Amino acid sequence: MTTTATSGQAPPTETDGLPRPGTFDEVPGWFYRTDLILFDWFLSRQRDLRHHGDLLEMGAYMGKSAVLMGAYLQAGERFTVCDLFDDPEAAPDEANEREMQRSYSTLTRRAFEANYLSFHDELPRIVQAPTAVVPGEVADGSCRFVHVDASHLYAHVHGDIAAARDVLDPEGIVVLDDYRSDHTPGVACATWQAVLEGGLRPVCVSSHKFYGTWGDPRPWQDALHAELKERGKCWLQWQQVAGQRLLLVGARKAAAPSLPVSRHAPAPSLVPGxxxxxxxxxxxxxxxxxxxxxxxxxxxxxx
Structure with a gap:
């Protein structure tokens, strides 16, 4: 079953009892300082280079990364989010259903929508279905930025990376979450297999995410290295991996970028008196x- 934002349930209202985050940090999920900086840098540089194209996220959880990505949407672009949310019947196989029940049992589409609408006026296009439907839902070559954070099972990640390659334009960026975590060996295998066999070229890596392209990574790498070095408080190291140049980035102590502001943000407090x-x-x-x-x-x- 595939459900989109236009044909599914109406968006949540202020009276539905769902919590509304007052700040970006209050949106449930994991988004570390280094990746906040890298997302901001890649998406801002695409804007500065007048690189237009759609955005795609496969796997959304409660919407933390979607809220951030939506802030960089440019006029005429479309943002598509694909996730099973709270529909276990849509899981493509037993292994994926078990993963949903174990790790994402509290995930609901209504909560995602409430979180997203706390920061943005309109929802992205939501495809409530397995990520296997992405090739039929998103046009080839239409995207400039794809974030893959859905299933951690090898077969599914392998398919998600293939889908990302098809929907990205030649200079587009793909971000793969959990490429090195001890509980996600399937992601690690699919990621480096894509590098060794599928033409994926690494741009940089953080502790949690892999950033790559099927285009030329060097202009991205040189510009990123120069800017982060100038900012300071960033740990940077060049490495060669399987004949590919790779930039390691750590920026836990660097200043965070400007984050989306919630319409439910508390009013500034006044000093007593x-x-x-x-x-x-x-x-x-x-x-x-x-x-x-x-x-x-x-x-x-x-x-």
Whole structure:
């Protein structure tokens, strides 16, 4: 079954009882400082180079990375998110269904939508189905940036990488999550198999994500190395892996990029005993213009 945002349930409303994150950090999920910086750098550089194309995410969890990616969507572009969400019947096989029940039993599409709409006016195009449907849902060569973070099982990741190659344009970037975690050997195998046999060329890696392209990685690598070196507080190292140049990046101590702002962000708190600048200015003006008797009455009322 494939369900899209236009034909599925209506988006959540403010009265449905779902929690609304007040900050990006409150969106459930894992997104470490180095990858925040790298996502921002790649997506911002594509914008600066006037590189247009759609965005795709395979595997969304509660929407943390989708919220970030949506902030870089340019006019005329489409953002597609493909995930099973809370539909175990859509799992393509028993192994995938077990993985869903074990790791993502609390995941619901409604929660994803509520989180995303806390930061953006419109939902992305949602395909609620196995990622195997992506080739039929996203046009070949239409994307500039693809984030793969769905199943950790080798057969599925292998297919997701193949789908990413088809939908990316020649200079597009693919990001593979959990390429080296001890509980995701299938992702590691599929990632390096794509490098050794499938023409995928690494640009850089963080502790948690692999960034690559089927185009020429060198312009990306040189520009990234130069900018992060200039920023400072970044650990950078060049390596050669299977004849490919690879940049290792660690930026845990570097300044985070600007993050999307929630419409539910708490109002700035005031220091006790101090008044907001605009309110204070308005009161001073009233004191200057109102008759003294009325001014004294207002002051007594405030006290």
């Amino acid at each position: 101090r008044t907001a600048p605009r309110a204070a200015a308005a009161r001073r003006l009233a004191a200057d213009l109102l008759p003294p008797l009325m001014t004294r009455a207002l002051r007594r009322a405030r006290r």
